[in-house]
Amino acid sequence: MECVFGMVGKGFAIVVADTSAVHGILVHKTNEEKIMKLDSHKLIAASGEGGDRVQFSEYIHKNVALYQFRNGIPLTTSAAAxxxxxxLAAALRKNPYAVNILLAGYDNHTGPSLYYIDYLATLHKVDKAAFGYASYLSLSMMDTHYHAGMSLQEAIDLVDKCITEIRSRLVVAPPNFVIKIVDQHGARECAWRQSLPSASPTFC
Incomplete structure (x- = not known):
């Protein structure tokens, strides 16, 4: 019952993922990190089989860091995507990874961007996207409420609507979510208001 989704707003990109590690009918843990910080201005959110998801995310993270170490400059978000x-395409005919990815980043010249990459190595630059069972609900919410140039607060409100919809309609809804934002100031984690003791959010 994985839930990974994201969107691009005015000057930022936001990605959201649940924190449950599930196998069949068993929940192994509820604090799994599914959004990895590739560098100061890039995030990779992955869903799929646990081993593939962790291994492939770490592989991409280490290679992005290696490129920067060797060349002295970071990859752009487009280049990383x-x-x-x-x-993924190279592995597809050898030992394919069962992993779907949302890659978000911010570049000084092009601004924020979000890339959709599925397990078949399909790549698209998108304004909003989702993977997992949450896509049935979060995509419909984003289709209704998303618009280009959203402010950060508008995006946070939409994320809250998506999570509330997931928790109220999904048969087995994940208990916890992680929200991360990347903009000109870098990548950072934000708190979801309903996971806090107080009713008011403390977003970034």
Whole structure:
């Protein structure tokens, strides 16, 4: 019952993931990190089989860091997305990874961007996207409420609507979610208001 979704707003990109590690009918843990910080201005959110998801995310993270170490400059978000797609495509006919990815980042010249990469190595630059069972609910909410140039507060409100819809309608809803934002100031984690003791949010 994985839930991973994201969107692009005015000057930022936001990605959300549940924190449950599930196998069949068993929940192994509820604090799994599914959004990895590739560098100061890039995030990779992955869903899929646990081993593939962790291994492939770490592989991309280490190679992005290696490129920056060797060349002295970081990859752009577009370059990181294309590298990720190429690695999935190379593995597709050997030992494919059962992993779907949302890659978000911020570049000084192009601003925020979000890339959709599925397990078949399909790559698209998108404004909003979702993977997992949550996509049935979060995509419909985003289709209704999303618009280009959303402010950060509008995006946070929409994320809250999506999570509330998931928790109220999904048969087995994840108990916890992680929200991360990347903008000109870098990548950071935000708190979801309903996971806090107080009713008011403390977003970034």
């Amino acid at each position: 294309n590298f990720t797609r190429a690695e």
